[in-house]
Amino acid sequence: MTDTATHTLGVKQHGQGHPDHLQEDVALLKSHKLKPHPTIPRATKPILICVLDGWGESEYHDKFNAIHAAETPAMDELRASAPGRWRLIKAHGTAVGLPSDADMGNSEVGHNALGAGQIVDQGAKCVDRSLETGEVWSGEGWRAIQDSARAGTLHLIGLLSDGGVHSRYDQLQLLMEGAVRQGVRRIRLHALSDGRDVGENTAVKWVTKAQGDIDRWNSEHGIDIRIASGGGRMHVTMDRYESDWAVVKAGYYAHVLGEAPNTYTSAIDAVTDLKRNNEVSDQWVDPWVVVDDGGKPVGAVQDGDAVVTFNFRADRMVEISKALEYEEFDHFDRKRWPKIKFAGIMQYDGELKLPSIYLVPPPLIERASEQYLVGSGVRIFACSESQKIGHVTFFWNGNRSGYLDKNLEEFVEIKSDQGISFDKKPEMKAAKIAERVKEAILSGKYDVIRCNFPNSDMVGHTGKLKATVISCAAADRGVKVLLDAVEEVGGSFLVTADHGNAEEMVKRNKDGSPKYTDGEPEVLTSHTLNPVPIAIGGPGLPKNIRFREDLPGAGLTNVTATYINMLGFEAPDFYEPSLITTDKP
Numbered sequence: 001m002t003d004t005a006t007h008t009l010g011v012k013q014h015g016q017g018h019p020d021h022l023q024e025d026v027a028l029l030k031s032h033k034l035k036p037h038p039t040i041p042r043a044t045k046p047i048l049i050c051v052l053d054g055w056g057e058s059e060y061h062d063k064f065n066a067i068h069a070a071e072t073p074a075m076d077e078l079r080a081s082a083p084g085r086w087r088l089i090k091a092h093g094t095a096v097g098l099p100s101d102a103d104m105g106n107s108e109v110g111h112n113a114l115g116a117g118q119i120v121d122q123g124a125k126c127v128d129r130s131l132e133t134g135e136v137w138s139g140e141g142w143r144a145i146q147d148s149a150r151a152g153t154l155h156l157i158g159l160l161s162d163g164g165v166h167s168r169y170d171q172l173q174l175l176m177e178g179a180v181r182q183g184v185r186r187i188r189l190h191a192l193s194d195g196r197d198v199g200e201n202t203a204v205k206w207v208t209k210a211q212g213d214i215d216r217w218n219s220e221h222g223i224d225i226r227i228a229s230g231g232g233r234m235h236v237t238m239d240r241y242e243s244d245w246a247v248v249k250a251g252y253y254a255h256v257l258g259e260a261p262n263t264y265t266s267a268i269d270a271v272t273d274l275k276r277n278n279e280v281s282d283q284w285v286d287p288w289v290v291v292d293d294g295g296k297p298v299g300a301v302q303d304g305d306a307v308v309t310f311n312f313r314a315d316r317m318v319e320i321s322k323a324l325e326y327e328e329f330d331h332f333d334r335k336r337w338p339k340i341k342f343a344g345i346m347q348y349d350g351e352l353k354l355p356s357i358y359l360v361p362p363p364l365i366e367r368a369s370e371q372y373l374v375g376s377g378v379r380i381f382a383c384s385e386s387q388k389i390g391h392v393t394f395f396w397n398g399n400r401s402g403y404l405d406k407n408l409e410e411f412v413e414i415k416s417d418q419g420i421s422f423d424k425k426p427e428m429k430a431a432k433i434a435e436r437v438k439e440a441i442l443s444g445k446y447d448v449i450r451c452n453f454p455n456s457d458m459v460g461h462t463g464k465l466k467a468t469v470i471s472c473a474a475a476d477r478g479v480k481v482l483l484d485a486v487e488e489v490g491g492s493f494l495v496t497a498d499h500g501n502a503e504e505m506v507k508r509n510k511d512g513s514p515k516y517t518d519g520e521p522e523v524l525t526s527h528t529l530n531p532v533p534i535a536i537g538g539p540g541l542p543k544n545i546r547f548r549e550d551l552p553g554a555g556l557t558n559v560t561a562t563y564i565n566m567l568g569f570e571a572p573d574f575y576e577p578s579l580i581t582t583d584k585p
């Protein structure tokens with residue numbers, strides 16, 4: 001396998017696409033033509049859109065700000081050299097469609113916003129509403145699986161934390177309580193530990209909390225709920241973009257077959273033991289299965305059962321959904337594929353219609369920029385490494401995998417390293433991404449070239465400060481290569497980020513000072529609430545273009561109209577306003 005492979009997330013290649021949906025897109029495309037911009041000429045040279053994943057701006061400039069601590073001459077230069085062409089924008093909370101301003105940004109909402117130009121209610125909000133109104137229990141999805149859930153066992157698979165990026169415990173609670181009210185008598189929870197969107201060592205707390213609630217419900221209602229299996233999310237089940245199917249295999253074996261290298265008679269014992277006094281971060285806990293006194297798994301999935309995946313976020317649920325749903329499947333030997341009714345809490349892929357059964361309709365992200373650009377004949381190239389390729393394709397295009405128009409789009413995936421925590425190789429594939437994107441810029445074959453450097457995010461999530469500093473410098477070197485290429489061809493660029501991460505590697509007290517416990521800084525592995533930078537420039541950008549000053553609260557959704565304008569088109573009027581103007585200051 002070469003390092004570079006054309007991205008094959010789209011299932012059109014496997015013949016599972018939904019013809020009606022594709023028809024609909026083709027029809028939409030025709031009507032999606034952009035008008036020329038009244039004052040900005042059509043760009044004749046390529047425009048680079050570069051996303052630094054997890055690169056926020058913190059007011060604290062100390063050693064725990066890995067971006068500040070790193071050598072980042074390219075990003076520093078952008079900030080210093082063109083005052084009207086650098087600013088900060090919001091990347092969290094209601095500005096990007098999250099339930100509240102206490103919600104940190106994340107890649108899904110960030111890239112949805114960057115691609116779609118509109119503030120769309122995100123999955124978390126849709127699930128909240130459906131649980132609150134009770135619609136979840138009257139919809140088609142529940143009706144399709146309810147008989148199996150009542151007659152057999154209802155299995156719930158997902159991330160156990162209150163991170164709010166992929167799932168939330170309060171939603172899981174409402175789901176279990178509601179299922180019991182719906183007459184379900186037997187539930188098995190397959191609980192993945194987090195350590196990435198919440199503190200690194202909270203798994204025992206969450207399993208203990210869930211076990212306490214379960215014990216209470218069991219005794220109040222005389223029912224049979226148990227935690228059956230689990231493991232850390234980076235080892236078990238939650239792979240994304242086919243980076244490493246072994247992760248999904250470990251999950252399928254633990255949750256479905258009841259097989260794991262580690263067995264215990266209680267979930268709390270499992271997590272406590274496998275954490276080895278917090279030597280192991282929650283995200284890397286080995287797979288485990290709960291067994292009865294005779295060594296038999298208490299929650300293997302059987303014919304006739306119902307399974308619900310309760311993560312609302314798509315990327316890390318697509319592969320396990322395929323393993324549960326697709327009859328034809330060759331990513332690993334499933335050994336046994338029980339006949340079950342399977343539903344996602346939501347549909348994870350709008351184009352694959354996967355899962356085909358879902359409890360809550362997903363957020364509708366229509367009229368994403370790609371539809372307009374393709375409709376206007378713009379040639380597009382998108383690239384990242386496996387860990388983030390879907391961010392600049394799938395999320396960017398409103399949670400649709402595959403191409404809208406193969407003649408105009410090319411998506412290239414650089415294979416990520418597998419089976420390692422990225423602090424071990426913090427440079428990741430930044431140099432390879434830069435090389436491949438540079439080639440695209442120089443080729444003259446594309447009008448828009450977008451890419452994502454995952455470093456500051458993926459290494460930031462490990463909580464390892466030194467490695468994160470190295471990762472930020474590597475991403476910055478990648479940016480430099482691309483800016484030089486843009487310069488060479490006379491093009492223009494837009495560099496931004498999807499949310500913060502690496503700029504905050506420690507928890508802080510109210511006064512901003514780092515928090516210490518037993519003399520050790522309290523590591524922060526999650527994203528942040530911070531704004532992110534955006535910079536524009538390049539020889540191809542008309543000299544009179546600069547950022548407007550009347551949009552102080554602008555966020556990621558404003559970026560879409562910005563690059564549409566840079567191309568020389570007027571943005572659709574329902575998009576959030578463009579950040580740029582040609583008016584004199």
Ligand SMILES: O=C(O)[C@H](O)COP(=O)(O)O
Nearest residue numbers: 106107108165196197457
């Ligand atoms: O899935 C992950 O890795 C984290 O939960 C969120 O990171 P991302 O939103 O940057 O992908």
Ligand SMILES: [Mn+2]
Nearest residue numbers: 053054107498
């Ligand atoms: Mn991200």
Ligand SMILES: [Mn+2]
Nearest residue numbers: 054457458461
């Ligand atoms: Mn992240």
